[in-house]
Amino acid sequence: MKYQLDESQENDIPCTALYKPNMDCFSPSIIACFILSDGWNEQALLELKKKAEADILVGLQTDGNKYESLDIIEGVIRCQPDEVNDVIELLDVRSASTIIGIDVVDVKSLFESGNLFQFIQASAIGDSESNLVKVTTHKLVNQLSKAHHTKGLFIGMESVQSLPIEVFAYIADAVERLLPNIGEDIYYCSSMTDEPNSFHLKAIYAAE
Template sequence: MKYQIDDSHIDDIPSAFLYRQIMDHYLKSAIGCFIINDDWDEHALLELKQKSEAWFLVGLQTDDMDFDRLDIIEGIVRCQPNEINQVVKLLNISSRGLIGIDVNDIKKLF
């Protein structure tokens, strides 16, 4: 076929991904999400940001606990435990979707 559409340029890296401390391999993403209640320390967050190559980190807070590592992360989303997947899905914007939202616009939001 002369004019075949080549999908090889499409990037399969998710915009947002939920990371857990128990993971032995961090997939790449633009927005690294983590659950604050999982007791992430400063070293673990820096390692997460480096290994995931995330542009920024977003903490998902499911309780009223104070989080003192605000210099490492760009934002906190307060949600219920059953809403975590919906928040990550909302942040996982796609350039192939109907509405194009730039990741930088999301970062400005925080």
């Protein structure tokens, strides 16, 4: 588990962006995401990585098809079509706020733990913050129960206000009791949402 003060760099380059093959201009970013079913090939991805000045290429798989493995890709994340923006927001580590955040070096380390990743999320709505945290954590842990042998996990927390350290500790304890052998390969970040009376957990884990 890694706790880190959020010290986002002050510049205009976004951390994460989603690119399409028919875009006229690939604006710079550190993490370049693309949807596998959009028909990218290795040459197009090499051009994307060069023009976007990206350190990491991440493919998003939104269907059940099999795709040729490309060494240039750091990882593939399986998600539903309506979850693409959620994945982008989770990987956009510079938007992390409050007292816990991760940086791009941590994201690189996460993708070194595997090639295929799964995106999951859980949420709850209500008036009691403590109950929201408990319900959402329970939902996420139930989904993570399929990932006993994962070697990497990234969890993002979203709330309408800054969370106390006790909330982080509660979530970390629940996750690490389920995955006791994962050690330092669990990364946490937190961010703010404008959705009132809600709490969200989003996660990416190495699926193999």
